[in-house]
Amino acid sequence: MKIGLILSNDWELFGDGSGDYFEIQHQPLEALLQTAKDHGAKISVMAETAQQWAHLDLSNQYAWAKEISEAWISILQNTLRHGSDVQLHIHPQWLNAKYSDATNQWVLNSADVSIANRPQEELEKLLGKGKAYLESILKPVDSNYACSTFRAGAFAIEPYARYLKALRKTGFHFDSSIVPGLTLAPFFNFQQYPCGTSSWRIDDSILELPIHTIATWMPPILRRALPRSIFEAVAFGTKAQDYSWFETRDEFAIAKYPASKHTLMLQNTATFFDKFRSKVINRSKFILDYDFLSADVFVSILKRKLKEHNKDDGVLIVTALGHAKNVHNSDNLKRILGSINTQLKDRVSYLTYSDVNRMLPS
Numbered sequence: 001m002k003i004g005l006i007l008s009n010d011w012e013l014f015g016d017g018s019g020d021y022f023e024i025q026h027q028p029l030e031a032l033l034q035t036a037k038d039h040g041a042k043i044s045v046m047a048e049t050a051q052q053w054a055h056l057d058l059s060n061q062y063a064w065a066k067e068i069s070e071a072w073i074s075i076l077q078n079t080l081r082h083g084s085d086v087q088l089h090i091h092p093q094w095l096n097a098k099y100s101d102a103t104n105q106w107v108l109n110s111a112d113v114s115i116a117n118r119p120q121e122e123l124e125k126l127l128g129k130g131k132a133y134l135e136s137i138l139k140p141v142d143s144n145y146a147c148s149t150f151r152a153g154a155f156a157i158e159p160y161a162r163y164l165k166a167l168r169k170t171g172f173h174f175d176s177s178i179v180p181g182l183t184l185a186p187f188f189n190f191q192q193y194p195c196g197t198s199s200w201r202i203d204d205s206i207l208e209l210p211i212h213t214i215a216t217w218m219p220p221i222l223r224r225a226l227p228r229s230i231f232e233a234v235a236f237g238t239k240a241q242d243y244s245w246f247e248t249r250d251e252f253a254i255a256k257y258p259a260s261k262h263t264l265m266l267q268n269t270a271t272f273f274d275k276f277r278s279k280v281i282n283r284s285k286f287i288l289d290y291d292f293l294s295a296d297v298f299v300s301i302l303k304r305k306l307k308e309h310n311k312d313d314g315v316l317i318v319t320a321l322g323h324a325k326n327v328h329n330s331d332n333l334k335r336i337l338g339s340i341n342t343q344l345k346d347r348v349s350y351l352t353y354s355d356v357n358r359m360l361p362s
């Protein structure tokens with residue numbers, strides 16, 4: 001058995017609309033694409049598209065908005081030329097966003113977190129518009145390009161039946177919004193899905209490609225209390241040689257987007273008991289996130305996966321996550337890809353959602 005590793009990257013400004021596009025999206029994506037290319041890997045860029053529509057709306061009025069919307073299109077076209085992929089991601093906070101001349105800041109509709117929580121017709125219109133928009137800018141580069149995959153902003157896919165119906169009707173083949181085992185009230189609750197699941201068929205038309213998660217025995221409260229090196233050694237049995245990248249990354253992330261501005265966390269409606277249970281009692285679940293796990297841990301998780309499935313045939317799809325906006329450079333991903341290529345060369349291949357779409361019988 002081989003692992004088909006999808007390196008997805010949620011590509012967007014910060015949740016309150018802040019952040020410099022070139023600094024936190026464009027340049028990091030250039031670096032990511034180069035890193036992927038240098039290692040024979042591919043990135044699946046989950047392009048937040050409602051943000052692009054907000055910039056397009058201002059393009060006649062402001063030269064900076066025009067510059068950003070054009071750069072957005074050209075780098076996504078380049079993404080395809082690099083052999084990487086682009087798929088749809090929407091945070092509905094950007095729909096009806098206003099730009100304030102007084103503060104030079106976007107003002108988003110922070111109450112509108114869930115794309116699925118709107119009338120069926122409106123939801124279908126939105127998903128259809130996103131798919132058509134990405135195809136309109138990317139088909140000129142690759143006439144076979146298809147927008148096949150959606151990832152909901154904040155993983156908010158409730159009500160689920162309505163959401164699936166809309167995906168089906170608008171011609172999506174994959175959802176990649178489920179993070180097994182994780183929960184954040186009121187936006188998502190994926191506790192019924194076992195951690196580590198690779199993919200499952202929802203029906204004849206939709207396949208779920210969940211973001212890969214790993215369960216450990218360690219309660220989250222301990223995870224926060226321990227230094228990263230000890231916590232990785234205890235939780236995963238592996239630790240990296242050097243944690244300086246993570247220290248710089250944490251400083252960078254806090255300086256750019258402090259916790260006091262995190263719009264989702266501010267709207268968390270979990271009860272005191274739920275929070276206590278999730279911090280103290282529940283086992284800790286980790287996302288296979290190449291911006292948060294050291295290379296040694298990331299590779300050890302893939303090795304464990306290969307061992308678990310060593311009797312199986314075929315390709316096991318494993319979807320990892322990253323966020324261009326959260327990192328100061330792609331050195332951690334470089335280390336991960338370098339380790340995969342030296343230790344697991346014949347056991348791991350790099351896939352995109354479009355590759356998976358092409359692999360499936362039509």
Ligand SMILES: [Zn+2]
Nearest residue numbers: 010012153154
């Ligand atoms: Zn997002």
